[in-house]
Amino acid sequence: MSTDINAIELTVNGVPYPVAIDTSRNLSGVLRNEIGLTGTKEGCDDCECGACMVLLDGQPINSCSYLAVQAQGREITTVEGLADGDELHPLQRNILATGGVQCGFCTPGMLMSAQALLDRNPDPSLEDIKIGLSGNLCRCTGYARILAAVDATAVELRGTSDS
Amino acid sequence: MSFAVATSLDDALAAMAAGARPIAGGTDLVVGSRQGKGALPDAIIAIDRLPELAAIEVGDDVTRIGAGVTHATLMTDATVVDQFSSIADAAALVGSPATRNVGTLGGNVMNGSPAMDTGAPLVVLGAEAELRSVDATRSVSLDELWTGPGSTSANADELCTALLIPNRPAASGSAYVRLEYRRAMEIAVVGAAAAVTLDGDTVSTVRVALTAVAPTILEVTGLDAVVGSTIDDAAVAAATAASEQATPISDLRASDAYRRHTIGVMARRAVDAAARRAMGETIAVPVNRALGVGAVA
Incomplete structure (x- = not known):
């Protein structure tokens, strides 16, 4: 296995980060270890569970199975990019309010899938929400409260934009 | 491993002639390497930013779907949904939204899995695969292309650039x-x-x-x-x-x-x-x- 090192720049939550990494490194590992943003989780490391979900140019990807070098020049959004300073994003506030967080390991990935869904569909049906979150596994909550949090957020954000 | 981003189709083909393997979404290649199915290739050329591979062009007799068209596009594109509905049915079932955003038609076809979802639709629609190398372009039937689980008849320097599908008759x-x-x-x-x-x-x-x-x-x-x-x-x-x-x-x-x-x-x-x-x-x-x-x- 060769160890070609690439000096690249990754833009995460609007901030450019220069990193020197082996070209075979996955994006989630670089986000967590080189850049220090540990909100993104590695669950299965196998593209099954969605704990590593981040947005690439606004679209969800499994960052555990995406080469970090391939994300160069694109906008990466992680869960740390949701809140506005100390003010939680409505998705974060609502998932806490509905009880959609138990162990919390799936939560960052759930939030990123939900964010991508609401960005392209501000008025999702329950079926739309289930499909939007279908790449994310949760072993604690039974999902109902997570779905409720996304629905509540959609209602809240529509109310804001309609007024 | 060396990695480069192709800036043109010719660039990608030249890299493949020199031994590089193509990557689009990586949903088979990278996942497979992390599952231990095989190491990543020594040289990778990224083809996911080539607009030449991402177009759907309706011709007089044949519709050309670029190999880089993602499953997310296939399941919503009006031409595919209306004319080649079975491909849209299949693309909508692949993986999750994350898989469909970066996974491509060409990747699904060239991975050669007997469980690929877009394969059976392409066969019943009479599709051919367009394979290009630095020197040549050829079209092969899917029957000729797939030679076994995970294997194709494409040469190592050939890139699948499109699927060519005869336009559908009425009724x-x-x-x-x-x-x-x-x-x-x-x-x-x-x-x-x-x-x-x-x-x-x-x-x-x-x-x-x-x-x-x-x-x-x-x-x-x-x-x-x-x-x-x-x-x-x-x-x-x-x-x-x-x-x-x-x-x-x-x-x-x-x-x-x-x-x-x-x-x-x-x-x-x-x-x-x-x-x-x-x-x-x-x-x-x-x-x-x-x-x-x-x-x-």
């Missing part, structure tokens, strides 16, 4: 259905695609191809005999032929006997849905969700 429709245990991140237990053309109430052409019941996608033969019969009779004949011709394996997902039985059920449902579309009925993509085939919520 025709296609559909893909899949047996699955869950609705996302799933691999077909078995699947079937059908393309049907009608002459009034009777069937004038029918093609059926099967997913995950043979070393490669398998087209059902002998269906010429159903020409002129009713849709119901054609569906039953397709089901019987599918179960007879399948050569499924037993693995942790299903036994060979279960696959042999259920492939007939899927073939029948695919023919039925394709015929209903040929009659002008709107069945939303994917058929699995619209008709309640496969896993329920």
Whole structure:
């Protein structure tokens, strides 16, 4: 296995980060270890569970199975990019309010899938929400409260934009 | 491992001539390496930013779908949904939203899995794969392309650049259905695609191809005999032929006997849905969700 090192720049939550990494490194590992943003989780490391979900140019990807070098020049959004300073994003506030967080390991990935869904569909049906979150596994909550949090957020954000 | 981003198709082909392997979404290549199926190639050329590979062009006789078109585009593009519905049905079932955003048609085809979802639809629609190298461009039938599980007849320096699909006649429709245990991140237990053309109430052409019941996608033969019969009779004949011709394996997902039985059920449902579309009925993509085939919520 060769160890070609690439000096690249990754833009995460609007901030450019220069990193020197082996070209075979996955994006989630670089986000967590080189850049220090540990909100993104590695669950299965196998593209099954969605704990590593981040947005690439606004679209969800499994960052555990995406080469970090391939994300160069694109906008990466992680869960740390949701809140506005100390003010939680409505998705974060609502998932806490509905009880959609138990162990919390799936939560960052759930939030990123939900964010991508609401960005392209501000008025999702329950079926739309289930499909939007279908790449994310949760072993604690039974999902109902997570779905409720996304629905509540959609209602809240529509109310804001309609007024 | 060396890595470069192709800035043009010629750039990508030159890199492949020098030994690089292409990567688009990486949903097979990178996932496979992390599962230990094989190390990453020594040299990778990224082809996911090439607009030449991402276009869907409707010609007079043939529609050209770029190999870099993602599943997310295939399941929503108006031309694909209306004219080549079975491809949209299949793309909508692949993985999860994350998989569909970066996974591509060309990647699905060239990975060569007998369980690929877009393969059976492409076969029943008569698609050919366009393969390009620095020196040449050629089109091959999918039957010639797929030589076994995970293997193709493409040379190492050839890149699949497009799938070429004959435009559909009037009064025709296609559909893909899949047996699955869950609705996302799933691999077909078995699947079937059908393309049907009608002459009034009777069937004038029918093609059926099967997913995950043979070393490669398998087209059902002998269906010429159903020409002129009713849709119901054609569906039953397709089901019987599918179960007879399948050569499924037993693995942790299903036994060979279960696959042999259920492939007939899927073939029948695919023919039925394709015929209903040929009659002008709107069945939303994917058929699995619209008709309640496969896993329920």
